Amino acid sequence: MRAYAIVVYLFLYVPIGIIVLFSFNAGRHASSFQGFSVKWYGKLLSNPFAMDALTTSLIVASTTAVLASLFGTMAALGLQGVHGRWRALYDAVIYIAIMVPGIVIGIATLIALVTVFNFANPVILALWPQAFGAAPKLNLGVGSLIAAHTLFTMALVIVIVRSRLAGMDRALIEASADLYAPPVRTFWQITMPQIFPAVLAGFLLSFTFSFDDFIIAFFVAGAETTLPVYVFSSIRRGVTPEINAIGTLVLTTSLVLLIVAQFLLHGRGTRRPRGASND
Amino acid sequence: MQSYSTRLFLLAPATVWFAAMLVLPLIVVFVFSFGERAAAGGYVPALTLAQYANLPARFTAFKNTMTLAPLGTLAALIVAYPLAYFLAVRASPKWRTILLVMVIVPFWTSILIRTYAWIFILGGRGIPNLLDMIGIEGVRLINTPLAVLVGIIYGYLPLMVFPIYVSLEKLDKRLLEASADLGARPWRSFLQVTLPLSLPGMATGCMLVFILLMGEFLIPAMLGGGKVFFVGNALVDLFLQSRNWAYGSAVATTLVVVMLVTVTLYMRLMSRGANQRDDVGIF
Structure with a gap:
C-alpha cells in the first residue's frame, strides 16, 4: 500500500x-x-519576446487578482442577504462559470467581443470629436484577457469567501450590534478580520489561475502574447532548454503562491471553514 | 442586516460581469450556431439547422473524445482509488495533511508545463531511448493514444483523488469493525462496506474529470501530435484557423449540451442513491 x-x-x-x-x-x-x-536563465532574461510575454502575464494576473478578490468578496457578502429564487439563479450562474470548460469561455468571449466591437467601433468613430485626435479602436488584448480571467476567478473567490462566512461566528456580529457599533464598524472590526485569510487565498488563487491560463488567452489575447501562449508556440517550434527555465520559474511561482494560499485557508490557529475543509 | 441598497451595491459589479462576460457570450454562441459562415470567415445571420446537420463532418473528433474521455476517467479512477484509500485509512495523521496537499498542488500549477514534461519523457530521447539501451528498439510513445492517456491520468489524478478521499475519510469506522466482528474477511469488508460507501466520491471525481476532459485541448495537442484530436482541438481549428464561426458554435453548443446532460444525470443519480452529499472544495 x-x-x-x-x-x-x-x-x-x-x-x-x-x-x-x-x-x-x-x-x-x-x-x-x-x-x-544557469546559462538558460541568462538567455531567457535577454530574450525580449519572453520578457514581453512575462510582463503581459504579470499585468493581467495582478489586475485579475485585484478585481476578482474585490468584486468576489463584495458579492459573497451581498449574497448573504439573498434568498429564494434569486439565490438559486445566482448559484447556478456561479456554478456555470466554474464548470463550463475554459475553451468554451474562450470561444464565447472571442466571438461576443468581436461582434460587439464590430458594432461599437464605427459608432465611436462617428461620435468621436475631431479635436481629440484619432478615435480609439476597441480591440482584443490585455483588457479582454482581464475581463475573461476575472469571470472565472471571481466565481472562485465567491465560493471560497462564502464558505468562510458560513463558518463564521454569528454571535460576534450580534454582540457588536448589541453594543451599538454601526454596521460599517462591525464589518471592519469583526467580519473583515475573520474572512481576510479567505480573501487573500482567493487573491493568490486568482493570480495563479490567470498566470497559468493558456486556453482562454489563446482565444482572447488578440495581438498580445502571455507567457503560456509564448511557451506553447515555442514548444511547437521545438523543445529547448529555455522552455525548461521558463517552466521552472512558472512552477516555482505558482507553488509558492499555492502553499501560502493553502496555509491561509487551512493553517494553524485559524478557524476551519465548513465545507472547504480538506482534512 | 444589510439594507437593500447596500446589497445592490455589493452585488452590482459581479452581476454586471457575469451578465456581460458569461451569459451574453453563451447566448451569442447559441444564436450563432443557427447562422451561416461568411465568405471571408466569421458569421452571417440566418436561421438554419445546416450547421448541426453537418456535425458528422467532425465525427472523428467526437469519437475520440467520447472514447478517450471515459477511458481516461476510468484509468484515473483506477490509479487514484488506492492512493485515496491509503491517505484516508492508512496514512498517519501527522503526514496526512502534507501528503494531501502534495496531491492537490500540482493540479493548480501550469498544466501546460506539466504536459510539456511528458513530451520530454515520452519523446525520442526519453523512455524510448532508455529502452533502446537495454535492447528494446523501435518503441514509439509520443503522438499515440497511449501518450494522451498518460497525459490525462497525470493531469487529472489530483481531481480524482480528492473527492474519493473525502468520502473515505467520512466513512464510519465502526461499520468495518461490525463487519469484522461478524466474521467477514478484510477483502469482503472492503467490497461490501468500504467500496459501496465510497461510491459518491467516485461518482463526483469521475464527473469532474469527465466534464473537464470533454473540453480538453492541450493534452491531445501536445501529446497526440495532431493524430489524436479531441472536440477541443476541432474548436481551436474552427475558430482560429478556418474562422467558421457558425459551424464552430454548433460544435461548441453540442459539447455544452452533452456536458449538461452528463451533469444532470449525475445529479439525479446522486439524489436517488443517497442523501449523502459531498461538498467538494477542490482546494
Missing part, C-alpha cells in the same frame, strides 16, 4: 523534477545532463 503511494507520488513529481533539473543543464540536449549551468 505504502509502496503504491510512493510510486504515485513519483509519477506526480518526477516529471516536474526533470524540468527543473534540465533547466540547469549546461548542454543543449535532453538526453544527458552535462553539468550545472
Whole structure:
C-alpha cells in the first residue's frame, strides 16, 4: 500500500523534477545532463519576446487578482442577504462559470467581443470629436484577457469567501450590534478580520489561475502574447532548454503562491471553514 | 442586516460581469450556431439547422473524445482509488495533511508545463531511448493514444483523488469493525462496506474529470501530435484557423449540451442513491 503511494507520488513529481533539473543543464540536449549551468536563465532574461510575454502575464494576473478578490468578496457578502429564487439563479450562474470548460469561455468571449466591437467601433468613430485626435479602436488584448480571467476567478473567490462566512461566528456580529457599533464598524472590526485569510487565498488563487491560463488567452489575447501562449508556440517550434527555465520559474511561482494560499485557508490557529475543509 | 441598497451595491459589479462576460457570450454562441459562415470567415445571420446537420463532418473528433474521455476517467479512477484509500485509512495523521496537499498542488500549477514534461519523457530521447539501451528498439510513445492517456491520468489524478478521499475519510469506522466482528474477511469488508460507501466520491471525481476532459485541448495537442484530436482541438481549428464561426458554435453548443446532460444525470443519480452529499472544495 505504502509502496503504491510512493510510486504515485513519483509519477506526480518526477516529471516536474526533470524540468527543473534540465533547466540547469549546461548542454543543449535532453538526453544527458552535462553539468550545472544557469546559462538558460541568462538567455531567457535577454530574450525580449519572453520578457514581453512575462510582463503581459504579470499585468493581467495582478489586475485579475485585484478585481476578482474585490468584486468576489463584495458579492459573497451581498449574497448573504439573498434568498429564494434569486439565490438559486445566482448559484447556478456561479456554478456555470466554474464548470463550463475554459475553451468554451474562450470561444464565447472571442466571438461576443468581436461582434460587439464590430458594432461599437464605427459608432465611436462617428461620435468621436475631431479635436481629440484619432478615435480609439476597441480591440482584443490585455483588457479582454482581464475581463475573461476575472469571470472565472471571481466565481472562485465567491465560493471560497462564502464558505468562510458560513463558518463564521454569528454571535460576534450580534454582540457588536448589541453594543451599538454601526454596521460599517462591525464589518471592519469583526467580519473583515475573520474572512481576510479567505480573501487573500482567493487573491493568490486568482493570480495563479490567470498566470497559468493558456486556453482562454489563446482565444482572447488578440495581438498580445502571455507567457503560456509564448511557451506553447515555442514548444511547437521545438523543445529547448529555455522552455525548461521558463517552466521552472512558472512552477516555482505558482507553488509558492499555492502553499501560502493553502496555509491561509487551512493553517494553524485559524478557524476551519465548513465545507472547504480538506482534512 | 444589510439594507437593500447596500446589497445592490455589493452585488452590482459581479452581476454586471457575469451578465456581460458569461451569459451574453453563451447566448451569442447559441444564436450563432443557427447562422451561416461568411465568405471571408466569421458569421452571417440566418436561421438554419445546416450547421448541426453537418456535425458528422467532425465525427472523428467526437469519437475520440467520447472514447478517450471515459477511458481516461476510468484509468484515473483506477490509479487514484488506492492512493485515496491509503491517505484516508492508512496514512498517519501527522503526514496526512502534507501528503494531501502534495496531491492537490500540482493540479493548480501550469498544466501546460506539466504536459510539456511528458513530451520530454515520452519523446525520442526519453523512455524510448532508455529502452533502446537495454535492447528494446523501435518503441514509439509520443503522438499515440497511449501518450494522451498518460497525459490525462497525470493531469487529472489530483481531481480524482480528492473527492474519493473525502468520502473515505467520512466513512464510519465502526461499520468495518461490525463487519469484522461478524466474521467477514478484510477483502469482503472492503467490497461490501468500504467500496459501496465510497461510491459518491467516485461518482463526483469521475464527473469532474469527465466534464473537464470533454473540453480538453492541450493534452491531445501536445501529446497526440495532431493524430489524436479531441472536440477541443476541432474548436481551436474552427475558430482560429478556418474562422467558421457558425459551424464552430454548433460544435461548441453540442459539447455544452452533452456536458449538461452528463451533469444532470449525475445529479439525479446522486439524489436517488443517497442523501449523502459531498461538498467538494477542490482546494
